[in-house]
Each structure stands twice: as C-alpha cells, then as structure tokens.
Amino acid sequence: MTHLTAFNISVDFPLYHAESRSLKKTLIGHASSRFARDQRSRPVVQALRNISFSLRSGDRLGLIGSNGSGKTTLLRALSGIYQPTVGSLSMEGRLTSLLDPGQGMNPDLTGRENIRLRGQYLGLARPEIDRLEADVEDFSELAQFLDLPVRNYSSGMVVRLAFAMATAFPPEILLMDEWILAGDAAFMEKAKDRVEGMVRHAEVLVLASHSASILVEWCNRLLWLDGGQIRADGPPMKILADYLPPQQYEELVAAHGETGSSRRLPRKD
Ligand SMILES: Nc1ncnc2c1ncn2[C@@H]1O[C@H](COP(=O)(O)OP(=O)(O)OP(=O)(O)O)[C@@H](O)[C@H]1O
Numbered sequence: 001m002t003h004l005t006a007f008n009i010s011v012d013f014p015l016y017h018a019e020s021r022s023l024k025k026t027l028i029g030h031a032s033s034r035f036a037r038d039q040r041s042r043p044v045v046q047a048l049r050n051i052s053f054s055l056r057s058g059d060r061l062g063l064i065g066s067n068g069s070g071k072t073t074l075l076r077a078l079s080g081i082y083q084p085t086v087g088s089l090s091m092e093g094r095l096t097s098l099l100d101p102g103q104g105m106n107p108d109l110t111g112r113e114n115i116r117l118r119g120q121y122l123g124l125a126r127p128e129i130d131r132l133e134a135d136v137e138d139f140s141e142l143a144q145f146l147d148l149p150v151r152n153y154s155s156g157m158v159v160r161l162a163f164a165m166a167t168a169f170p171p172e173i174l175l176m177d178e179w180i181l182a183g184d185a186a187f188m189e190k191a192k193d194r195v196e197g198m199v200r201h202a203e204v205l206v207l208a209s210h211s212a213s214i215l216v217e218w219c220n221r222l223l224w225l226d227g228g229q230i231r232a233d234g235p236p237m238k239i240l241a242d243y244l245p246p247q248q249y250e251e252l253v254a255a256h257g258e259t260g261s262s263r264r265l266p267r268k269d
Contacts, residue, residue, distance in 0.1 A: 002203035004078065004204050006087065008050050008051070010084060011082055012047065014042055014043070033227070048084075052230075059204055059221060060205040060218055063206065070229075072099075074225065078097075095172070097166075097175040102162065111161050115161075136168055142157060174206070177208050213256065216256050235259075237260040
C-alpha cells in the first residue's frame, strides 16, 4: 500500500565562512530566528524543524509558505536529495520527483541517449524503452535536437525533455516543485493536461506552489510552512483563508466556491 510518512524531520545547513564580520552581524541580528549552532558549535541555518505528516493513497498535499519557508528543502528531503539532520522517512511506492529540470540527466549524452538510459534505470524491457523514446520524442517536440548533447539545449528545452521523461510513466508517489508550472506558454498548456492526467493516477502527490488556485484544484490537504515549521495543516480552503490576504481569498472563493471543490481533481478511489 502506497504511503509516505515523515517522522519529526529537521534539516540544518552548515554555514561556511561564518566567522566573517558581516555574517556575525547577521547571526546576532537574527538571534531568535533560524540561525543556531549544531552539537559541535558550528553555525547552521535551521531550514526545517520537526516536520511530521503521513500520506496515504489518494492524499494530495500542497506546500505553501513565503520565500525561504522550507518548501523546496522539504521536497528535497522527501526525494532523498537531503538527508534529514534528525527524524526519518518511511515510504512505499515508486517515486518520481520533478524538482530540478536537469536532475538525473547526463549533459554529455544526447537527449535520446538520456531517454534510453532512464528506461534502463527503470528496468524496462527493450520494447518499452522504444515506446518511452517515441512518447518523449512526440511530446517534447525537440525534433532533431534529441540527437544533440543535452549541454547544447536551451533551459526551456531541458525542461521539455525532463518533463516528458518524468511524466511518461505515472508514478505512485509524485513530488513536484512549481518550476514545472512556468515556462513556454504553448508547451505548458500541453504539459498541464499531461500533469493533470498524471496527478489523477498518482497515488500520492506532494506539490509546492505559490499559486492558490493550482493548490485548490490539485490538492486535498495543505501544509503551511513558516520559518521551517508547520504553521497549519488541513483542508485547502481553510488554510488559504488564513494564509491569503482577504481580497485574494475572496477572489479564490468566487472562482472555486467556499469549499474549493468545484474544479478539484477527483480522488482516485
Ligand atoms: N543549500 C543551502 N545552504 C544553506 N541554506 C539553505 C540551503 N538551501 C536552503 N537554505 C535555507 O533554508 C531555508 C529554506 O529554503 P527553501 O529553499 O527550502 O525555501 P522555499 O520555501 O522553497 O523558498 P522559495 O519559495 O523562495 O522557493 C532558507 O532560509 C534558505 O536560505
């Protein structure tokens, strides 16, 4: 049974050059905030503090919070890029993360070689790898660029390739950062349909976004992060009522209704 559980996760980042004068001033100025010292007295930034939650099949968790509140750090900890300083994770299910466009790609290989390598990594048989290649080729619209090394791509082309590869097989646990929701308008229109299809099939979704309407449409639970800690956890509209300025909240209610359910993706039951 697919699940993803975080047990009291904290993530600290060590601060290098912490002896410089300007950094000392910063540390003193933020004495009560997120700067602290670890067990060996080295200065650290407390990026996440005591995060706990449990997600099961059908749960779609949105992460909201101001810049620097810890959304990206939490996604990276869930995907295994960062090791929690304390706490632990438990998960069951095939995980796909759409966190950084170039993640998991070899820039010296061509797009096509990267696709086939991904297929091998996923343990696919040759005919499935052929299908993956055809699907990504068609969806990414990269045409002859697929035969050039990825390091020759524009950043938008890397997004196209990464997106097409990551969404070719619906995962059981999907972690997404909002870079995927921005970019070339025509491609994103197409991408949105594909993401929606994927989100419908994903057992568990965790999505960080600053867009209230995306969160209301895609998620059935929100975690509001503030200074690396959970400030609130609950149904999307309830959390957004406190999080958004009143006028923005009223506009959201006008567009999505009081419960926000008018356009929400159905649960996969
Ligand atoms: N590699 C790092 N080294 C040191 N500090 C970091 C590192 N990554 C993040 N931080 C710090 O951790 C905190 C949380 O950052 P994070 O990027 O997770 O926030 P966020 O909510 O994703 O912000 P945004 O909405 O701007 O993307 C911030 O104080 C940030 O400065």
